[in-house]
Amino acid sequence: MSDKARHQPDPAVGVRMENAPGGGQGGVPVNGRNSAQDSAQNSAADAVSEAGANTAPGAEPGATAGAGPQAPSATLDVSCLPTFAFGHRSPMWWGTLGLMVVEGTVFALAVMSYFYLRSHSSAWPMTGLPPDLLWGGVNTAIMLASLVPNHFAKRAAERLDLQKVRLWMVACMIVSLAFLGVRVLEFTTLNTRWDSDAYGSAVWMLMGLHTTHLITDAYDSLVLTVLMFTGPLEGKRFVDVSENAGYWYFVVFSWIPIYAVIYWGARI
């Protein structure tokens, strides 16, 4: 690490520290580490950075520094913090959540449009029969079953277990082939076309939106699966696998209401 000099005592810092609560020890090298001791273990003695690294609840940096056993430092050393994290600690989780909110809103509005059109129609479906139940039911079962390998892939990723991540990602890919194949059969048994009438348009819009998600999610997962075999890998990639699995949950769970609308909204 070439940035050792930032820990050199700065005379200006010393002057200012006299204003600080419990200050007055200006000029002391703060969080002093030499470059040879640049590992997490060696700087463990630094109480301030430990408090930060543990992210203990309520460990507000300022409070720790003011009340801590050591003299207050001008800087708070964060070099012991982890370099990646899972779940809502990760920005990737928030980015994925944002996408889910947007796409969930699109689905919700498409469902509302479906019922809006239905409320203005005397017959629903306007002509012909409702979609056949067989392939929609089969696909719902396959998608629910895909949650099992998905769950284990997520779990393995959060334990950094590369072998199991590979295994369960491959399992997910096989299942995704199944549901994409059955989706083609679903389209052939909808008993309506997008240009037949407004009912057909609404059904195809819902199916099209969800199928787009199935395809993109399967492709994302494929890219990640390949990456798990070829590398380059680092901790952050396991976060990607975990978030990808979270998105998979969204794609499957959002299918449940869409399934209910497409297959039962035309029956009940």
Added chain:
Amino acid sequence: MSVADSTTQPRPARGPGSVAPSAPPAPSLAPHEAETLEQTWRDPPGIIGWFAAVNHKTISLRFMVTTFLFFIAGGLLALAIRLQLARPDGKLAGPDLYNQLFTMHGSTMMFLFAVPVMQAVATYLVPLMIGARSVAFPRMNAFAYWIFTLGGLMLFIAFFMGIGPDAGWFAYVPLSGPQYSPGKRVDFWAQMITFTELSAIMEAIVLITTIFKMRAPGMTLNRMPLFVWTMLAASFMVLFAMPAVMLGSTALITDRLVGTHFYNPGEGGDALLWQHLFWFFGHPEVYLIFIPPLGFMSSIIATFSRRPIVGYSAMVLALIGTAFFAFGLWVHHMFATNLPELGKTFFTAASLMIAIPTALQIFCWIATLWSGRISFKTPLLFVLAFFVILLAGGLTGLMLASVSLDTQLHDSFFVVAHLHYVLMGGAVFPLFGAFYYWFPKFTGRLLSERLGKWQFWLFFIGFNVAFFPMHVLGLQGMPRRIYTYPEEMGWGSLNMVATAGAFMIGASVLLFIVNVARSRRHGAPAGPNPWGAGTLEWSVASPPPAGNFEMVPIVYGRYPLWEKPRLPSHVAGLINEHREVLITSVADAELDHRLWLPASSYWPFLSALAVTALFVGSIFTPWAVVWAAVPVAIGTTMWFWPKRSTSDMRVASEQHPELFK
């Protein structure tokens, strides 16, 4: 919680003039380390480097310039409209060109200027205000910029080829449907919506994640600058509002291109479905345009009153309230349709209710100004104009919220006057104030105060001369969107006055351009904090270094530069050789982890080109969605695919979080 902390924050006992010099000398990096940090965060040189840039300040400046160019284009369209209407029986434009002019003017101002410019400014300022070195997803940020720019270009190319959209900026069906708008015109409009809304949604996700996860340690939600709060509220609104218009315009384009029947009453479709979907987006959009400027206001008023804003919590709650209520108003754009009376009553009540949080904020600002020591600089003038003009626009809004009056005034020039008072007063005036206020931060030089005052008065007077007569014209019965009118109607003189006002606005904007062009090179050097402001963006050099903060600050209050320094004051231990940022917790900004952000890449640009091929291609053949998906998939995969050298270095210095057993 740190409530006690922040409520007892010290009032700045000293004026801004004396605060800045007494700011503590911060611990700093050695020069060679600062240089390393600068190199790490800088965009690559050369033409390819230009397309590979991802630094949030670079992208944001381009974004601001692009939106401003669209603002100029939209303004020129407006001048053409005003010239045509200046006298009865105008001959400048025929009905077809006139339809394109007002459609292009409205669409440009709404979709290519008003919403994106707020996000453009925010992607520059938010990281600086919260003590971060970047936005959260720098490549997605760059992609959002490119996709926006390409979508806007597509619209204007279509316009210059004589096939600009002509169905109004809200493109009501059946007029915009396949039967009454054959050809490709409305398709360009619908795909422009897809481009710009995709961009807006991505920017919203970038901003939300940046604000939640990248605040400097100690900057609890309760200490966030009010501008950051406004962007958080507006970004959440984007997530829920934009999908409606994307779905609506997708259904419109499939109706037009592949024969679906969403809006075709002949096959069970419904034209009002479009209005519901459009205004479910369209009304929140007004607040998307209006809420970020509330943050400009709070920043500028605090600085030029030399005191913190009165009623911080009330301001935040009012913002969130406004953001919620904004979703309950859309039907008031549809009072002239055959909706149930009970529904109209509800939406009238909701429309009146939203005045409450807005009034609350205005009272807080007045209290701030009242109890502060005011310094009348150009930014504050623009902000004060907000009070006058938005108030007038708000009052005509209250009139239009009444169903009976609305039915009379619907589709008249009264509505044109109202919406310009609201949007110009609520957004454009504060936006110009914001440019005067933050221009020194962007460029290191101050804009000329003298030219600024000239610009302000020309703008303020010109605006009222242009738009006030339109209220009267509307009451006299002049409908909007007519390309001319006969002399007997007696609307000639007021229209001439309005046109004169429009040219005053044009002159004012020209002065602004002159001011920017001159001051960029010859303006007075600004230094880090020319106004003596209290928030973090003023703690760094102007313009800021590539990595924003040499050392990430630690925050103890709402106006860190106005408060007594406390220790530790800065973060140490972030690596300078890579784009390492500090991730903190959502509510209290406690330390969480360090993360390497991706480096510069031209793949976001190439992906944007591929997506453009897909969107534009789909106007001509639905199969474009299939074949153009291949380059899109390649582009986005290359964008994601990690570099081995970087990954290896990361692995070597990796520190694992605590894992599940």
